[in-house]
Amino acid sequence: MSINPIHVIFGLKLRQARLGQGLSLTELAARAGLSPSYVTEIEKGRKYPKADKILRLARALGYDYDQLVSLRLEPPLHFLESALSSQVLQQFPLELFGVDPAAVVGLLTRSPAEIGALAQALADVARGYNIREEHFFRAALRSYQELHGNYFEELEREAVAFARSVGLDRSLPVPEQALQEVLQGRFGYELGLIPADARPALAAYRAIFLPGRRPRLLLNPALTGPQRKFVLAREAGYRILELGERALTNPPDRVDSFSQVLNDFKAAYVGGAILMPERPVVADLAALFELTTWQPERLYRLLEAYDVTPETLLYRFSELVPRHFGLKVHFLRFSEINGTYRLYKHLNMSQLSLPKGFDLKEHYCRRWLTVRLIRELARLGQPGPLLGIQRSRFLQSQREFLCLGFARQENLPPFLRTSVTLGLRMDDELRVRVRFASDPCIPEGLLNETCERCPLPPEACHERAAPPERWEQEQAIDERRRALEELTRDGAPVGDVPSSVSSATG
Structure with missing residues (x-):
């Protein structure tokens, strides 16, 4: 079942007209010669009457036929028009998430004015940040995959x-x-x-x-x-x-x-x-995880064995590792354009601290493996693929991840340098399953989400690409909040009102 906007709008108009004339469902049904249950189904958007029944309803309300079937909604319901005509609402895969579309229709028809105002607010936010229907669809798919x-x-x-x-x-x-x-x-x-x-x-x-x-x-x-x-x-x-x-x-x-x-x-x-058929790939992963030391040539050999791109290899791992090894993973694909790093594809099943925000224009931490590999590839002046590994620990959350990644020069316009990374969350299960995870030869990185949010002082990070503006803003907000709490606490001392102020207010 999908949401049919014509059915819902007709039901809303019928309900609005009935309430406007102070009629109960039973009274309208009696005037139109229909059953109350049938009128209820119409108002809930579940059924759409034939022309003869629409005419009977219109006459019972003192409306013209065309007036009742018009898709225009009167205030305060007019906000729902754009929402109901949106491809997002009509096509959003509610069933994939176990949601009955009828429940959404019921919510729309039960509190139409309130839902209409909420829909308008969300639409304004989406327009303000240039969020298109495509973004909603892709976000829905990612959530479904995760x-x-x-x-x-x-x-x-x-x-x-x-x-x-x-x-x-x-x-x-x-x-x-x-x-x-x-x-x-x-x-x-x-x-x-x-x-x-x-x-x-x-x-x-x-x-x-x-x-x-x-x-x-x-x-x-x-x-x-x-x-x-x-x-x-x-x-x-x-x-x-x-x-x-x-x-x-x-x-x-x-x-x-x-x-x-x-x-x-x-x-x-x-x-x-x-x-990359499931059985041989799982066997190869099991053999890889049994290694007690990190051996990068094993991953290069897998690229040759399956004759696939680095992205296909690591993405296939992201499909099979959670299922067969019980590990939490994430997958990232970055591209670099003129020194700016953009995240183009991601799956986050490992609670990775990804930077949040619409139209994010901050600088990803240069200590991320995916960024470090692109920079190393540029320094070497090679097309790649360049393989790397890193144990990454986030400064604030203290979450740790074992990250494997490749960087390479794209062979199609605009010939970007890109990197793909598979991250595995470091926990007790991973340390048992992936024996090379504790190899002391694996480099470690203490990192943050973006430079703008990083509390490290300048002397502790020589890779910083931007000042910690967001971090400083958050600290100022926290300081104001603490000062306000102290001020409002019982018995907190306050200063005397200056005499000029007291005389002016007196």
């Missing part, structure tokens, strides 16, 4: 069954030629290249999908082998799951619905599971 530990058994089964049916499970790494043959032979695709030279504006796309009776998939000629394989495997994921609504470009140019965001995620999940 709720399930980023592991989806039904998608794992689909990947295994399909790989077995077409012979992709016979050897690792999965051959690119085999993926091409699956798309062309089984699904009738035409494969080609994006004309990036003739149309430079298309050079930033990794892939473009052109639907039709014989669908076409165009790949960017600058893609590496592992990148091409992931695009092909993800495209197979759309077909395996029979997903319709989807992005036509990668990266997506636009987001039209939550279904599109969810379908793109599902196809990518299945694609990753085809390239």
